Amino acid sequence: MTSETPASSGAPSTGLGPWMRFRRQYSRLSPPVQMIGLQLWLPLVFVIAFCLCYINAFHQPSPKDIKVAVVGTGPAAVTLADRLEGTSNGMLSASVASSVDAARGDVRDGDLAAAFTPGAANQPARLLVASGAQFQLAEVVQQTFAPVAAAEGTTLAVDDLAPLPKHDSYGTSGFYIALVWTIAGYMVGMFIGMMGQTLKHRVRLGLIVGSGFVLSLLGTLFAGPVVGAVHGHFLSLWLLGWLTTISVGLVVNGLSYYIGRFVTGAALILFVFLNIPASGGAFPAAFVPEPFKWLHPYVFGTGVLDVLRGIVYDVGPGIGSGATIIGVYAAIGLVLTVVGKPFFDRRNRLRAERGKPVSMMLAAQGAAMAARQAEQAEAAAGTRPHHVTTSEGPGWDDDSHGNGNGSRGNGLRDNEFAAEEVESDAAAVSGAAAGSGSA
Known part of the structure; x- marks a missing residue:
């Protein structure tokens, strides 16, 4: 005794989920189009990352918390350091260095961008920098401390501990x-x-x-x-x-x-x-x-x-x-x-072991190779080659084609669901395995 299931109207059910149905439809495209489409994520990432990283970081460089020191001892040095930091709108982070030698070592090591020694009567103020560590920092601190020296009624002498050569x-x-x-x-x-x-x-x-x-x-x-x-x-x-x-x-x-x-x-x-x-x-x-x-x-x-x-x-x-x-x-x-x-x-x-299909890129590469091999075989046989444009061409097995075994006239099967043939065809494709387990 047999039971009958009422036929449903419309397209026959494939039993596939949404993702696999999408993959099946995508595999009908020509293999080159498939491979191009599967790589378009890269320019998308490039555009977004370039804007968020390069343009965001470089469109308006704003110096902030540049570490400098005032060389000296006593309340006068502390007061000058506090005044420099307070009037810089966040550009400077000023401290006090007890001696020129200590400040020199910190500037050379990169712990300080500059060290400022106040001037005196007939004695210029001095600024220690290291252009070789970072040219822009040296330029900014020179522009910052020149008015400070002028306000003291003196000039600013710059000592560059690591000057840049003329060729750079x-x-x-x-x-x-x-x-x-x-x-x-x-x-x-x-x-x-x-x-x-x-x-x-x-x-x-x-x-x-x-x-x-x-x-x-x-x-x-x-x-x-x-x-x-x-x-x-x-x-x-x-x-x-x-x-x-x-x-x-x-x-x-x-x-x-x-x-x-x-x-x-x-x-x-x-x-x-x-x-x-x-x-x-x-x-x-x-x-x-x-x-x-x-x-x-x-x-x-x-x-x-x-x-x-x-x-x-x-x-x-x-x-x-x-x-x-x-x-x-x-x-x-x-x-x-x-x-x-x-x-x-x-x-x-x-x-x-779980019978999962190969990745979409691997399937597309396998389909492209299979199409080329079919064309070469037909050309070698002296027949007029027909162009295989998709991985699921006219010979795809469904109710309307009715060949019963899922094969095409040229012997190619669906690249998504015949993993053995795809993996065999794609084995010679350089880099195909890199897409395994991913789209």
């Missing part, structure tokens, strides 16, 4: 060199993470170290001897550049195990959009708004610039301080890499 008038060369190394490491880590998911740890690390060696050499060579932005210190800067590219590459490589192809956006945000405004390279940390000022001690670029300025100008908190930041990022990258590979393999194994 604004002190930006180091920042751009560090940016070259950082972006090189980011790109290497990104491509290895996206295209080398099946590689062993030693191969991936070898690529990061080897490419970092070459790219840091080229960056240092072109910025130094070729362009002339930096003179001397070639070997030290090359080593710094190599460590920079390796550290960034390790972090990006490690992140790729967890977020696949979306590592591009994550790395951009981490090493470009947050790193650059907060590093103090383009503008001092005292010039940018929160949260960039708060992030300054923790971003990767701060460590690189601290080491670079220590090498080239002998200013800043010291090479050890910057090297610590670089080392922390490298260690994080190693941990992410070591833990990430087992996580990635386990996630893919569970995905296969």
